[in-house]
Amino acid sequence: METTTLPRPPRVGLVSLGCPKALVDSERIITKLRADGYQMSPDYAGADVVLVNTCGFLDSAKEESLEAIGEAIAENGRVVVTGCMGNEADVIRKRFPDVLAITGPQQYEEVVSAVHEAAPPAPSPYLDLVPEAG
Amino acid sequence: MKISEGCNHRCSFCIIPSIRGDLVSRRPDAILREAEKLIEAGTKELLVISQDTSAYGVDIRHQPRMWKGEEVRAHMTDLSRELGKLGAWVRLHYVYPYPHVDQVIPLMAEGLVLPYLDIPFQHASPKVLRSMKRPANEAKVLERLRSWRLIVPDMAVRSSFVVGFPGETEEDFQYLLTWLEEAQLDRVGAFKFEPVSGAAANTLPDPVPEEVKQERYDRVMEISARISAEKLAAKVGKTIEVLIDRVDEVPPPEEGADRGHFDAPHPQHHHGIGATGRSKADAPEIDGEVHLRDAGHLSPGDIVSVKVEDSDEHDLFGVPA
Numbered sequence: 001m002e003t004t005t006l007p008r009p010p011r012v013g014l015v016s017l018g019c020p021k022a023l024v025d026s027e028r029i030i031t032k033l034r035a036d037g038y039q040m041s042p043d044y045a046g047a048d049v050v051l052v053n054t055c056g057f058l059d060s061a062k063e064e065s066l067e068a069i070g071e072a073i074a075e076n077g078r079v080v081v082t083g084c085m086g087n088e089a090d091v092i093r094k095r096f097p098d099v100l101a102i103t104g105p106q107q108y109e110e111v112v113s114a115v116h117e118a119a120p121p122a123p124s125p126y127l128d129l130v131p132e133a134g
Numbered sequence: 135m136k137i138s139e140g141c142n143h144r145c146s147f148c149i150i151p152s153i154r155g156d157l158v159s160r161r162p163d164a165i166l167r168e169a170e171k172l173i174e175a176g177t178k179e180l181l182v183i184s185q186d187t188s189a190y191g192v193d194i195r196h197q198p199r200m201w202k203g204e205e206v207r208a209h210m211t212d213l214s215r216e217l218g219k220l221g222a223w224v225r226l227h228y229v230y231p232y233p234h235v236d237q238v239i240p241l242m243a244e245g246l247v248l249p250y251l252d253i254p255f256q257h258a259s260p261k262v263l264r265s266m267k268r269p270a271n272e273a274k275v276l277e278r279l280r281s282w283r284l285i286v287p288d289m290a291v292r293s294s295f296v297v298g299f300p301g302e303t304e305e306d307f308q309y310l311l312t313w314l315e316e317a318q319l320d321r322v323g324a325f326k327f328e329p330v331s332g333a334a335a336n337t338l339p340d341p342v343p344e345e346v347k348q349e350r351y352d353r354v355m356e357i358s359a360r361i362s363a364e365k366l367a368a369k370v371g372k373t374i375e376v377l378i379d380r381v382d383e384v385p386p387p388e389e390g391a392d393r394g395h396f397d398a399p400h401p402q403h404h405h406g407i408g409a410t411g412r413s414k415a416d417a418p419e420i421d422g423e424v425h426l427r428d429a430g431h432l433s434p435g436d437i438v439s440v441k442v443e444d445s446d447e448h449d450l451f452g453v454p455a
Contacts, residue, residue: 020183020227021154024136056153058328084153105154106139 007122009039012115013047013076015068018055022083025106026053029082032112037121044075048119049100051111056084062091069096080118082111135172137165137213141185142192145256146267146335147296147327150185159191162206162213163199169217178377178435179223181417182214186269188232211237218246223377223437225417227252230269231278242286248414249289251282256296258313259306265338266299276316290415292321297354298347299327300338307350314357320365321421322358326351359447366422366445373455376411376424376440378432383407406430411440413450422448429454 012033016026029051030040041047050072054065065085069092072079079099081092086104093099101114123132138159141151169180184190191197191208198205198212206212210226211234217224224247229235231253241247255275257263283289295310314322326347329336342350384407407430416422424440432438432454444451 020181021136021139021185024183057150058330060328084150087153 007124009037010048010119011039011041013041013050016053049078050076051080054083054085080114138184143269149332157193162208163201173222181225183227187228188230214247229253239282239285249286252292255293259309262306290320294323297350298342301340324354363447369442373441374413378411378436381409424450
């Protein structure tokens, strides 16, 4: 019997920094990504893209955010940045020119579409409501 | 549960409004629906968060919405009451001491809302609070704390403070220390003032030298740790409700050895297996914990009665009652 394999869903790693408000933002982003067919990866190695939700409050917190971005770049390489430090895109770009995209706090649509660009879900005629051609 | 986004205040040390904008409140029915779904899915505790929980609904003029056949205003009091009716623990964070916070205290007495308030006071000296541009700073906070505790004697208050704010004199700082002795807060966090790029406070005169900040920080933490330890010690011997967060898989080696259980634990054999939870006075990750012994029969999410046997500066130790 012929068997059909569904495409492996893309996997997203998430590093969530900062306050509980930022944590809720991370949860909302995860909800949207899961609804779009993504799976979460608990480690850098298994992730197709790593999302870093940053804190931009105290300078010490910004430094921690930059370190987390650096770690994600070193461990995975494909990194999307979001959250409160996303308002300082130039600072992030200067230190990490390889970051794929930078979005700000509460920009759920922007960050989700950045993930879609970085790790597009493979088309599947069994899952997609609309054929690839549109 | 985030009930609103942004903040209408312009505290001089804070840049969050420039990052997240002015207050935008969610509809009360949307929040309640989310809460109901979470509880149906097994959530035992709702942490209400925002930048300023007491200001909830100000931007939408507290407009009421229908919820279960009744109108619920977009107001902290209405929302807290309705959240409380759903049956989970409801914990209020980031509450500023506006006068209407008084209306939430009876909900605690009724058991609808946890007897817990997280109020970031930041300072006590009126001069420093003015310079910080803190909202509701003229409220007679000590008197109100006393009146709240008359209604809810076991209320836990957590707060955070900034030391070394520009212009803070030794006299201002002494005012804070005396205030802390009076206020008897259960949990206190402190931060040394740090200029944040873009914050108005950066240009204030009379910055406090780093070593003075450190010294003041140490003194605040010393007093707070003592008060916290005294308040926790007063709970020893009492029976409290604890929400279990995690259960150990095996007995801790030295305790297991003490009680003579060297073998792998049998499911029925819960002696020697520990668990960790929180009382109504402990918010996850920021407050203390309750460490249980002989608790292997429990599961995360259980709410159990615990006899408190011991305490330290931050945590309680006990056994299922």
